[in-house]
Amino acid sequence: MTSDYILALSGNDIFSGGGLHADLATYTVNQQHGFLALTCMTAITENGFEVFPVDTALYQAQLQSLKKVPFSGIKLGLLPNVEVAEVSLAFVKEHAGIPIVLDPVLVCKETHDVEVSSLRAELLKFFPHVTIITPNLVEAELLSQQTIKTLDDMKAVAKLLHSYGVPNVVIKGGNRLSKTTAIDVFYDGETLKVFESPVLDKNNTGAGCTFASSIASNLVKGLIPLDAVREAKNFVYQAIQASNEYGVVQYANH
Structure with a gap:
């Protein structure tokens, strides 16, 4: 039996909590072999937390190097500019037929409105x-250009994003609608499902990346999207619950 090869197109989190660190750790826990193409580096500078995109030609060379790997799934994280996104999209189009998860990270850094608008247009493709x-x-607000203040708003935006052509949508509400309950909304064109779990007062750095990569792992295992999301939410909850003050998790008993 061959291993499941799963690819992360992700950035480097200098604090090792999110990005490629979360993705590769999640794949390992799921007994899958993770590959990586690095999209960007991060660092604390005199300007604060900064994101430095990988040179586009270098990024393209990374993907070209992986062209013959028989991937079972792909997860896309932070695509720092339009150029990297365009190269990623071309690669994704060459891998039709396998599970592909897009975590559309748009707000981890300070950006100009023009840059966000350009990235939004590219991500919609x-x-x-x-x-x-x-x-x-x-x-979700940036992608839909709608305001989300309530659970009904989340449901409406999930349906709107689905109408843009993506088969499945899950909007991560976190604790923004409720300080005590983490709320996510899933929609696949027929089923509208609200997931809820208690908010944990612990370090949750990398939770969003882990959630997306866990969904990718579950899809590669053969779960349908709704079940993949359900299992991923449970996995992230358990990981946060088992983490220490640095966000380090003991996975031995998973």
Whole structure:
């Protein structure tokens, strides 16, 4: 039996909580072999937390190097600029037929409105070519150009994003609608499901990345999208619950 090869197109979190660190750790826990193409680096500078995109030609060379790997799934995280997104989209189109998860990270850094607008337009092009998108509330607002203040708003935006051509949508509400309950909304064109879990007062750095990569792992295992999301939410909850003050998790008993 061959291993499941699963690819992360992700950035480097200098604090090792999110991005590629969360993705590869999640794949390992799921007994899958993770590959990586690095999209960006991060660092604390005199300007604060900054994101430095990988040179586009270098990024393209990374993907070209992986061209012959028989991937069972792909998860896309932070695509720091339009150029990297365009190269990623071309790669995704070459891998039709396998589960592809798009975590449309738009707000992890300070950006100009023009840059966000350009990235939004580029990310929308991915929708017909991916299995599921996993925006948080702010990203869902930016992608839909709607305001989300209530659970009904989340449901409406999930349906709107689905209408843009993506088969499955899950909006991560986190604790923004309720300080005590983490709320996510899933929609696949027929089923509208609200997931709820208690908010944990612990370090949750990398939770969004872990959620998306866990969905990718579950899809590769053969779960349908709704079940993949359900299992991923439970996995993230358990990981946060088992983490220490640094966000380090003991996975031995998973």
